Amino acid sequence: MSAVSGPAPSPVPPAPPSDPRTRRLALGVIATGMLMIVLDGSIVTVAMPVIQNDLGFTPAGLSWVVNAYLIAFGSLLLPAGRLGDMIGRRRVFLAGIAVFTAASLLAGVATSPAALIAARFLQGVGSAMASAVGLGILVTLFTEAGERARAIAVFSFTGAAGASIGQVLGGVLTDAFTWHWIFFINLPIGIAALAIAVRVLPRDRGAGFGAGADVPGAALVTAGLMLGIHTVVKAEEYGWGSGRTLGSGALAGALIAAFLARQATARNPLMPLRVFRSRSVFAANLVQVLMVAALFSFQVLVALYLQKVLGYGAAGTGLAMLPAAAVIGAVSLGASARLNARFGERNVLLAGIVLLVGVLGLLTRVPVRASYPVDLLPVMLLAAGFGLALPALTALGMSGADEEDAGLVSGLFNTTQQIGMALGVAVLSTLAAARTERLAADGRTAAEALTGGYRLAFAVGAGLLVAAFAVAFTVLRRPEREAAREPAAGAPRPGRSPAA
Numbered sequence: 001m002s003a004v005s006g007p008a009p010s011p012v013p014p015a016p017p018s019d020p021r022t023r024r025l026a027l028g029v030i031a032t033g034m035l036m037i038v039l040d041g042s043i044v045t046v047a048m049p050v051i052q053n054d055l056g057f058t059p060a061g062l063s064w065v066v067n068a069y070l071i072a073f074g075s076l077l078l079p080a081g082r083l084g085d086m087i088g089r090r091r092v093f094l095a096g097i098a099v100f101t102a103a104s105l106l107a108g109v110a111t112s113p114a115a116l117i118a119a120r121f122l123q124g125v126g127s128a129m130a131s132a133v134g135l136g137i138l139v140t141l142f143t144e145a146g147e148r149a150r151a152i153a154v155f156s157f158t159g160a161a162g163a164s165i166g167q168v169l170g171g172v173l174t175d176a177f178t179w180h181w182i183f184f185i186n187l188p189i190g191i192a193a194l195a196i197a198v199r200v201l202p203r204d205r206g207a208g209f210g211a212g213a214d215v216p217g218a219a220l221v222t223a224g225l226m227l228g229i230h231t232v233v234k235a236e237e238y239g240w241g242s243g244r245t246l247g248s249g250a251l252a253g254a255l256i257a258a259f260l261a262r263q264a265t266a267r268n269p270l271m272p273l274r275v276f277r278s279r280s281v282f283a284a285n286l287v288q289v290l291m292v293a294a295l296f297s298f299q300v301l302v303a304l305y306l307q308k309v310l311g312y313g314a315a316g317t318g319l320a321m322l323p324a325a326a327v328i329g330a331v332s333l334g335a336s337a338r339l340n341a342r343f344g345e346r347n348v349l350l351a352g353i354v355l356l357v358g359v360l361g362l363l364t365r366v367p368v369r370a371s372y373p374v375d376l377l378p379v380m381l382l383a384a385g386f387g388l389a390l391p392a393l394t395a396l397g398m399s400g401a402d403e404e405d406a407g408l409v410s411g412l413f414n415t416t417q418q419i420g421m422a423l424g425v426a427v428l429s430t431l432a433a434a435r436t437e438r439l440a441a442d443g444r445t446a447a448e449a450l451t452g453g454y455r456l457a458f459a460v461g462a463g464l465l466v467a468a469f470a471v472a473f474t475v476l477r478r479p480e481r482e483a484a485r486e487p488a489a490g491a492p493r494p495g496r497s498p499a500a
Contacts, residue, residue, distance in 0.1 A: 025200040026141055027151050030134045032193050033097050035158040036186055037127045039166040040104070041069070044120075045300065046170035046318065047179040054179065057113050063237075067230070068117045072124025074418030075226035077132045079218045081411020082270050084133035090201045093137060094194060096129025101190030108183035119183075132411035137201065139398050139410075149337040149395065156391035157332040175315045217262050217270035224255030225415070232426040240430070275409055283475035284397035285413060287468045289420040291353070291389065294464035296424025297457045298359060298383070301432065305454050309447050310370060320372065324383035331387025345392040345399075346476045352389025353469045358382050360462035368451045396476065424461075432457040 044051075044065060052062045084092040100123055107119035138155055142148040173181045231248040238244045263269040276282050306312040306320055339348050359382045366375055397413040436453030444452065 022200050023141060023147075025196060026202070027138065027154060029193050029197040029200060030093070030138055031154050031158050032189065033093070033130050033197075034134055034155065036189050036193070037100065037131060038158055039169060040123065040127075040182075040186065041066075041166065043166045043170035043173070043182040043185075044069075045303070046166075047174045047182050050174055050179045051116070055110070055113050055116060061113055061117075064113075064117045065120055067234075068121040069124040069127070070418065070422060071226055071229050072121045073127045073131075074229045074415060074422065075222050076125060076128035077411045077415040077418065078221055078225070078271060079411075080129045080132035081136065081409075081414075082214075082218075083129075084136060084411075088204045089133035089137050089140075090197075090204055092129050092133045093201065094197055096126045096131070096133075097190055097194055097197065098126070100126030100130060101186060101194070102126075104183045104186035104190065108180045108187075128414075131414045134410065135394070135398060135413065136410035140204075141202065146337070146341065149340050149391075152395050152398075153332050153336045153391045156336070156394050157329055157387070170318065172315050172318065175313070214262070214266050214268055214270040217259055217266060220255050220259035220262065221270065224252050224259055225419075227255065228252035229418070229422045232422045235426045235430065271412070275412065278399070279475060280396045280399045281409060281412075283471060284393055285416040286475070287349070287472050288393060288397065288413065288416045289423065290464045290468035290471065291356075291393070292417050292420030293424035293427065294360065294461035294468070295356065295386075296421060297428050297454075297461035298356075298363070300425070301428065301454050301457055302363070302379075305366065305451070309368065309450050309454075320376065321380070323377060323380040324386075327381055327384040328387040331384045332391055333387075336387060336391040339388070340392055340395060345395045346472065348388050349392040349396065349472055349476075350469060352385040352387075352392065353465055353472065355382050355385025356389060357462050357465045357469070359385060360458045360465065363458040364455050364462065366451065366455065366458075368445075368447050428457040428460060431460055 048062060048065060051057065051065065057065070080092060080096070103119050103122035103126055107116055107123065110116035110119055135155065138151050139148060142151045169185070170182055173179075173185065227248055231245060231252055235245050259271075260273070263271050263273050303317050303321065306317045312320060336348065359379055362379050362382070370376055394413070398409060432453035434453075435456040436449045439449035439452045440446065
């Protein structure tokens, strides 16, 4: 129960800085913070073989370098987003960057598997705090439709191209120095981001705890998401039909169900169910789960194919993925805002998904002895679909957010991204491994067996993208009477947004 009855007071919105330069600096700080977080994830995957040899990780223990981060990040996004609505998003963002930077130092100096795993968990905590409110700050900072579209394009670029950039940077740092520098690189970036953020981010005053914090709700959703993500990432080890997987999955589902039941009755809920009355919020989050799960196969399995089948090194793998980062950046930063304004986010999203289906469709035919210019470069160039789809999807996901719920909706959008990633890791990697084992048992060479496994994962990923297209095409097709009731683009939103 809430500590005090009655509705929660609305947060006091910050006055957006009138100086365009200050707003651009604020956007730069938010984007830099997000880029640092995204880079960290892909940098680590490239360096994991070296980390395993240096610190003496077992094969099973090595997965926790990723899992510890993923579990903390994914399970804390919703509480962190709501905390930003209550105490101020600027405070939570600054605290998150500080925690992430300090944890990066601890990870860089780690001398044992336990120390590195603990530091990675703490990095996940800081990432959740900063990521949960970053998008909420952005949409309240840029209120004019054109400015907001351009700002979202910059923000989306950090997620779309950051993973590819991270693979390049991770390979270079690992080969040129040591794996420790994949974490030390965060220190100057984090310190500089904090120094600038303190000066340029507008001060905001949250709703406060006057109506009581939903502590039971926070405990239920954190425990449910933490257990659920843990179940998914460990399903490959124990098997999807094992008693351990089914039991922990059922318990996670029960915790989430209890959380939703509480949200329907709590006086000051952590996640007011009204946010799901916005069709754009609901559909964008569902599309994101399907899309991110599918695109795990591009971001991770392509890198594994380059290394394990074609024999590329860490730096070579990163450079091979560089054209994808370049075209994603060119589209998301250069064209996406104009395309969204002219054709609408929904249409641009659909076009981006079609291109991404083409990416995975081409990968289902990738040969064992691939020629990079013939077989892989076209795939990298079609990755421009990321640059179209992600800014449009982000704009749709935040379009139904009121001032009082911007932090929550931002946290929700990031949470579904992590859920999609966890599902992609578990489902697609499991299918690829099972197919590889069957082909190897049939006498295929290691390279042929691995390629066959990756092809299956690419095909399933393409199917998930087709499902994402279907959801976006049908659910986001709003009745004209609803669209007519919405304010024109760029017009101020009075009170609460209508259902989108």
